[in-house]
Amino acid sequence: MEEHHLPNNHDPNAFDRPSVTVDVVILTLREGQLEALLVKRKEHPYLNYWSLPGGFVQAQESLDEAAARVLRQKAGLESVVGMEREGSYRYPVYLEQLYTFGDPGRDPRMRVISVAYYALVEASHIREVGEEIALFKLRLPEGESGVEIFDHRHKKYSLAFDHAEILGVALRRIRGKLEYTPIGFELLPEQFTLRQLQAVHETILQKRLNKDSFRRRMLSSGRLEPTGKFERGLGRPAELYRLRRAT
Structure with a gap:
């Protein structure tokens, strides 16, 4: 095996070393609205501002490991990291x-590069914790790069750092992937x-x-599998489906 040795005069301090963080966009669907799980900052800068769950990448962990750690420590969620998980879009998230x-x-503190991740989580797995971790409604204004956030009383808030822009990028990414991946199933029950x-x-x-064209497209996609069960309620019982598992 070929070995790669550093020269004797190598100086690791000869180059600037930006800090690296991960920020995680956690989205869920509640009462017909898309919401993001945010945390209140307990330190400067942006003391008491709402922000995405995030943290600095530790020296001995990969970016994926750092994102999974943030998701676990700050949102109580276990994760599976990867580009495609066709047929198994279920908890862990x-x-x-x-x-x-x-x-x-x-970041006013120093040169900080953030690698953002996103997770779509079915609402029953989300835990709000008092005034420190909470869900906020989202609105992406036409022509704007960042989102606006509102609490359950419709009060508008400003986000820390560039997190409004990060949320905007996440929403656009999800919209773009909705038609060709089963990503939207993450927001549904089993x-x-x-x-x-x-x-x-x-x-x-x-x-x-359009209701009819949407149903035809979904039923012909090969992604849905009938369960043989029906949702009971007012009117005609609705058939229940699940995401077809990959074979």
Whole structure:
């Protein structure tokens, strides 16, 4: 095996060393609205501002390991990291690298590069903790790069750092992947109706979809598997489906 030796005069301090963090966008669907799980900062800068769960990458961990640690420590969620998980989009949550944010002025403390990840989580797995970890409603204004966030009283907040922009990039990425991957199924329970599936798509895309054409497209996609069960309620019982597992 070929060995690679450093020259004797190698000086690791000859180059600037930016710090690296990971920030995790955690999205869920609640009461027909897309929401993000945010944490309140307990230190400067941006003391008492809401922010994405994040943290500095430790010396001996990979980026994926750092993102999984942040998800576990700050949101109580276990994760599976990877690009595709067709047919098994279920808890533990799916975590995917989103984008790298490296504007020199994004953090007033020092030069910090953030590698952002995103996770879509079914609402029953989300835990809010008092006034420190909470869900916020999202709105992506037309033509804007960042999102706006609102609490359950419709009060608007500003986000720390460039986290509004990170959330905006995450929403656009999810919209773009919705049609060709089963990513939207992460926001649904194990068994769901076509009505629930359409509601997920409409919420993410922020537009109404034709019911008949949507159902035809989903049923012909090969991704759905009937369970043989029905949702009971007012009116005609709705058939329950699940995501077809990869073979």
